[in-house]
Structures are given as C-alpha cells and as structure tokens.
Amino acid sequence: MSLLSIRNLNIQFATNDGMVHAVNDVSFDIQKGQKLAIVGESGSGKSQIALSAMGLLAKNARTSGEILFDGQDILKMSTRALNKIRTREIAMIFQDPMSSLNPYMRIERQLGEIVELHEGLKGSAQRKRVLDVMDAVQIPDAKNRLKSYPHEFSGGMRQRIVIAMALICNPRLILADEPTTALDVTVQAQIMNLLDEIQRDMGTAIVLITHDLGVVAGFCEETLVLYGGKVMERAKTEQIFEAPAHPYTRGLLRAIPNLADPIDTLQSIPGSPPNQMLEMVACPFAPRCPDAIEACTSTLPPLENGRACLRPVEELS
Structure with missing residues (x-):
C-alpha cells in the first residue's frame, strides 16, 4: 500500500x-x-x-x-x-522560515514544544532531542545556540531550523x-x-x-x-x-x-x-x-x- x-x-x-x-x-x-x-x-x-x-x-x-x-x-x-x-x-517545511518561526521565542522552546505536545518529553530528555535534531541538520555550536532567537541566525541557518522542526518527531x-x-x-x-x-x-x-x-x-x-x-x-x-x-x-x-x-x-x-x-x-x-x-x-x-x-x-x- x-x-x-x-x-x-x-x-x-x-x-x-x-x-x-x-x-x-x-x-x-x-x-x-x-x-x-x-x-x-x-x-x-x-x-x-x-x-x-x-x-x-x-x-x-x-x-x-x-x-x-x-x-x-x-x-x-x-x-x-x-x-x-x-x-x-506528516511534516511540512514551509517556504519562508521567518514566517514559520516565532520571532519572540527562543529556538530551544520552539523545537521543544513540538516534542512536548506530541511525545510528552520535558526537561533533559526534551533538550537532548532538540540538540540531536539540531546536530542532524548541521547547526554549528548547537548547544550554545539554544537560547538564540530566529533573527540571530542567517537565512540558511533559519531554513535548517525549520527543517529541524519538521524532523523532530521522525x-x-x-x-x-x-x-x-x-x-x-x-x-x-x-x-x-x-x-x-x-x-x-x-x-x-x-x-x-x-x-x-x-x-x-x-x-x-x-x-x-x-x-x-x-x-x-x-x-x-x-x-x-x-x-x-x-x-x-x-x-x-x-x-x-x-x-x-x-x-x-x-x-x-x-x-x-x-x-x-x-x-x-x-x-x-x-x-x-x-x-x-x-x-x-x-x-x-x-x-x-x-x-x-x-x-x-x-x-x-
């Protein structure tokens, strides 16, 4: 099928x-x-x-x-x-990363709330999943970028974050x-x-x-x-x-x-x-x-x- x-x-x-x-x-x-x-x-x-x-x-x-x-x-x-x-x-990667990301939320929270909603992950387990997916999309120095806002990333890095959002629940x-x-x-x-x-x-x-x-x-x-x-x-x-x-x-x-x-x-x-x-x-x-x-x-x-x-x-x- x-x-x-x-x-x-x-x-x-x-x-x-x-x-x-x-x-x-x-x-x-x-x-x-x-x-x-x-x-x-x-x-x-x-x-x-x-x-x-x-x-x-x-x-x-x-x-x-x-x-x-x-x-x-x-x-x-x-x-x-x-x-x-x-x-x-089913996940979707949208055209414009700036309209897909909340400018008022840090990247860790934007990614973390997805696995919290769908899988109930919180705390250290949630952070590990976020770091794993950021590494998977090749965000450099991911651990120190968790507290960053979308505007602090380049266009290419923002697109990687949007891809990470689509991938985080496999x-x-x-x-x-x-x-x-x-x-x-x-x-x-x-x-x-x-x-x-x-x-x-x-x-x-x-x-x-x-x-x-x-x-x-x-x-x-x-x-x-x-x-x-x-x-x-x-x-x-x-x-x-x-x-x-x-x-x-x-x-x-x-x-x-x-x-x-x-x-x-x-x-x-x-x-x-x-x-x-x-x-x-x-x-x-x-x-x-x-x-x-x-x-x-x-x-x-x-x-x-x-x-x-x-x-x-x-x-x-």
Whole structure:
C-alpha cells in the first residue's frame, strides 16, 4: 500500500468574484522512502496540494476526491485526528522560515514544544532531542545556540531550523514547499544535500515542491509537472530532462538559462497562465502551446502513459 495516495483531488476557493479552480483532478502516489518532485510555475496549485495533505487549507476551500495516508482519508479527519498525525507522521517545511518561526521565542522552546505536545518529553530528555535534531541538520555550536532567537541566525541557518522542526518527531513523510526560496546557490545546494542525507539515513519520503527544475535534477526519482492545477506529465526525473513528453515541460526546460548559450537566446513561454475562475473544459496550456491543434481548445486530455496531451510525442516541436 502507498504511504500517501491522492485520488482525483479537486480544490476550489470561494471568493467574492466566484469560484477559483486551484487544483483539478490530480492523482498520484508516494511510496515509503520515495522522493517525488512537484514542479510548475507560480499559481499552478503545488502548495495547495501540500496544504490539503496537512489539513491546512484556508476556510474558503472546497475539496473533493481522496487523500489517503495509511488508508485514512485526511479530507474526512477531524481537527483532533489531524493534530495527531501532523509532525508525527506528516511534516511540512514551509517556504519562508521567518514566517514559520516565532520571532519572540527562543529556538530551544520552539523545537521543544513540538516534542512536548506530541511525545510528552520535558526537561533533559526534551533538550537532548532538540540538540540531536539540531546536530542532524548541521547547526554549528548547537548547544550554545539554544537560547538564540530566529533573527540571530542567517537565512540558511533559519531554513535548517525549520527543517529541524519538521524532523523532530521522525515523520514518515515530509512535504518540502520551496525549501530553498531566497537562498543563494551555495546555501541552496547545502540544503538539498542535507535533505538528501536525511532521506537516506531516516528513510523518510519527501515531496519536493518547487518552480526550479534545476533543484529537482539529481534529487528526486520522479517528477510531476503541474499547469493550471492539472497534471501535464509524470515521469522519471531523468526522462523529464532527457526526453520531455509534454509541450509545457519542454517549454520549462527551454527557459532554463544555459551558460553555453549567448545571453540573447534566453527563452520564455509566451502568453499568460489560464484564468482559473473558469471551469476547465479543454487543455489549459492550449493558448500558449506551439503544438496546439483545434481539438486542444475543446477537449480536456486525460493523463495517459504519463502525459496529458492529444498529440503524439513524435509530432511535438
């Protein structure tokens, strides 16, 4: 049985202007110890999928489908039941460490209250667990940093603290939502190496959510490509880079700068993202797709053989 199984997930948000269709009929599975990437441009629904798996969607959200964790549907759980599995079984690394950490609380207390709440640890046992997890995420001189506040750490160290918060109860699944946002490339590489080591040592499954395909390479075994809240392609990460099978995936890869190319050859995907106030009845990428045919504007392609496209791969430009 899959550790996490998402089936036909739809997420809408009720607004004054109407219903926003953020996630459209998304399905995928995560196995124990697997590393899966969910990629796509801003607004494609990546973070909403993660928040729904944590039971943290906004109050105006409307959901349908299933999110099965160990066979239990998270969408049907009470808040009390969700609180028992959050952090202990499923943990999330949020985008911005400064908004994830309480600026008025010392680091020892922020980490310690998690194990106190979930495992009842106090005193020396609690401090030992906090020091162990700080060592695990490679916080230097951890013992003397326990009384520090978040603002006393660098951006990279704050991100490590957020990762420590996710790890402290040894969860089986970590949802990492843009864990390297706003970090320079050197620190970014350190954070990704750290997550890789944690996954190997603890056997934790990781869902990496990012808009940066460069972060995915060499880290995740499989990649899920989202556009307009719909899965465009799912394949082995190596295949995504070597032989992308969907026009949107190809557009994303072409947009990655290459040091071997002159600057004036930088490419982008022309056009604008879809209006998600409208119900999806055709391929959402069709208006921007260089390979679109007339049928693409009236038919919603199903996800078959790892891709949602009406045109054969060999016909794509």
